[in-house]
Amino acid sequence: MAKTQKKVKVTFLGGVGEIGKNMTVIECGEDMIIVDMGVAFPKDDCPGMDAIIPNIEYVKSNAKKLRAIVLTHGHEDHIGAIPYYAEFIKKTPVYGTALTLGLLKRKLDKNAARCNLVTVAEGDVVQLGAMRVEFIKVAHSMAGACALAVYTDGGTVFVTGDFKIDNTPIDGKKTNLSRIAQIGAKGVLLMLGESTNIERKGSSTSEMVVGQNLENIFIGNKNKRLVIACFASSNYRVQQVLNLAHKYNRKVVLAGKSMKGMVDVASACGELSVPKGVIVDSVGKLLPGETLILATGSQGEPLSALHQMSKGEFNKINLGKDDVVVLSSSPIPGNEKSVYDVINDIFRKGAEVIYDSMNDIHVSGHAYEEELKLMLTLVRPEYFMPVHGEYRHQFKHARAAVSQGVPSKNIVIPNIGECYTVSRKGIKKHSNVEAGNAYVDGVVLEDGETVVNDRRSLAQYGMLLVLAAVDVDRGVVVGGVDVVARGFNLTEAIEKKIKNAVVDSINCADFDKSDIDEYAKSVKKAVRKLIAKDRQYPIILPVVVQD
Ligand SMILES: [Zn+2]
Numbered sequence: 001m002a003k004t005q006k007k008v009k010v011t012f013l014g015g016v017g018e019i020g021k022n023m024t025v026i027e028c029g030e031d032m033i034i035v036d037m038g039v040a041f042p043k044d045d046c047p048g049m050d051a052i053i054p055n056i057e058y059v060k061s062n063a064k065k066l067r068a069i070v071l072t073h074g075h076e077d078h079i080g081a082i083p084y085y086a087e088f089i090k091k092t093p094v095y096g097t098a099l100t101l102g103l104l105k106r107k108l109d110k111n112a113a114r115c116n117l118v119t120v121a122e123g124d125v126v127q128l129g130a131m132r133v134e135f136i137k138v139a140h141s142m143a144g145a146c147a148l149a150v151y152t153d154g155g156t157v158f159v160t161g162d163f164k165i166d167n168t169p170i171d172g173k174k175t176n177l178s179r180i181a182q183i184g185a186k187g188v189l190l191m192l193g194e195s196t197n198i199e200r201k202g203s204s205t206s207e208m209v210v211g212q213n214l215e216n217i218f219i220g221n222k223n224k225r226l227v228i229a230c231f232a233s234s235n236y237r238v239q240q241v242l243n244l245a246h247k248y249n250r251k252v253v254l255a256g257k258s259m260k261g262m263v264d265v266a267s268a269c270g271e272l273s274v275p276k277g278v279i280v281d282s283v284g285k286l287l288p289g290e291t292l293i294l295a296t297g298s299q300g301e302p303l304s305a306l307h308q309m310s311k312g313e314f315n316k317i318n319l320g321k322d323d324v325v326v327l328s329s330s331p332i333p334g335n336e337k338s339v340y341d342v343i344n345d346i347f348r349k350g351a352e353v354i355y356d357s358m359n360d361i362h363v364s365g366h367a368y369e370e371e372l373k374l375m376l377t378l379v380r381p382e383y384f385m386p387v388h389g390e391y392r393h394q395f396k397h398a399r400a401a402v403s404q405g406v407p408s409k410n411i412v413i414p415n416i417g418e419c420y421t422v423s424r425k426g427i428k429k430h431s432n433v434e435a436g437n438a439y440v441d442g443v444v445l446e447d448g449e450t451v452v453n454d455r456r457s458l459a460q461y462g463m464l465l466v467l468a469a470v471d472v473d474r475g476v477v478v479g480g481v482d483v484v485a486r487g488f489n490l491t492e493a494i495e496k497k498i499k500n501a502v503v504d505s506i507n508c509a510d511f512d513k514s515d516i517d518e519y520a521k522s523v524k525k526a527v528r529k530l531i532a533k534d535r536q537y538p539i540i541l542p543v544v545v546q547d
């Protein structure tokens, strides 16, 4: 009897229908691997949260099958969740290139020694159970980025990872299109393609162009101090700034912990070459024209070096008329306000700010529409799932795939928690697995959803604390009722109504009066009903004590 062909199972735990916290699970037979475990940064609707990470219950309940975590590259949205799950994954090997694991190690801190980090080079193939994974070089905004070919008994899954096709990359290492074409020619069952920039027409600009435009800023501002802010993780950008500083005789001060960390990690693994003597510890007695400050904070992050400088609170660095500040980045959607607040503050101090993309002082690390189409043409997958994007990005990427010859019946736009098996015979959707957001506020919260909802209510409506003492034998309130409000407009009239409602909810109700918990429930219900008439929904905390 012919052996039945195994099926490949793909489960999405993050990074689909959203930008951030990428995490995909690929299974075949008795083997499971995780591709990336990223973090997402909370917006204003999650007050006070440090981070959002994927819920990994599905992986935990299949832990026996887990062979490895495979990382495409070192950006936060691909590795940022790992430190929070360090305890769970400590026995699982984590594969990544030197820069990816160098950055991860820094994040893992003391836990790094307990984790099993395995460095791979571009072109390496690793055996994980019955699966094999090949790492294929792709260009991106940082070094060490790889696409993955996952070879299974059920067929090949090709994961593009974050990529662009840059024909003049800073380190000379291009996206390995010929290897990708070979893999495509051998037959790819399923492709998971990143969708970030599908809405941008044509092809992305080379990182090299940024260097040329930054050089013009050096030439045009010979006597001014330069402050350049960019993502610390953009080692190519950092490299270009260091080279230009060297060429134009400026000393570089690194501002921001992550900038220093990145320079250390990237130079240790050979992805950054720092010209000798160019980096100094402090501005000291250097003249403005001899100085360059390379800072974090291009996204207006509140604790970053640039933000602090804009407030005059960073290492005695006072921005003024002798400074030209360059934001070598574009605001990530959602960050615009913080970025423009920082820009306004810097202008107020009298410094010049160069920040818009018209100056081409930033290019994206993600492929544009034509590059995404070229990738589809080379890989020629039987089935296609667009990932790494909001629904609109995925939708348009799916449409691009149709234009490149993938039959529309073979394309699925996945969502978080969805699980599919794929084989030559077709694609099958299974019932959703437990998935979604896990919230981090210092630690991973057990019931983060409730905490977030409470904080939203507190922010919007405030809080009411209602205190009453009762005589349980008689089932009545003794003494008065106290009401304490925070963030809620408690007028005398409302306070009186609340007190009456509380007394009525106890004295006139017929719940089990031997159970003290029942009093609090009754009080909460009565107060909520009363307040809701005014369309107010504060958090109500009833405290009922036995007299
Ligand atoms: Zn990336």
Ligand SMILES: [Zn+2]
Residues within 6 Å of the ligand: 022, 075, 077, 078, 162, 388
């Ligand atoms: Zn990404």
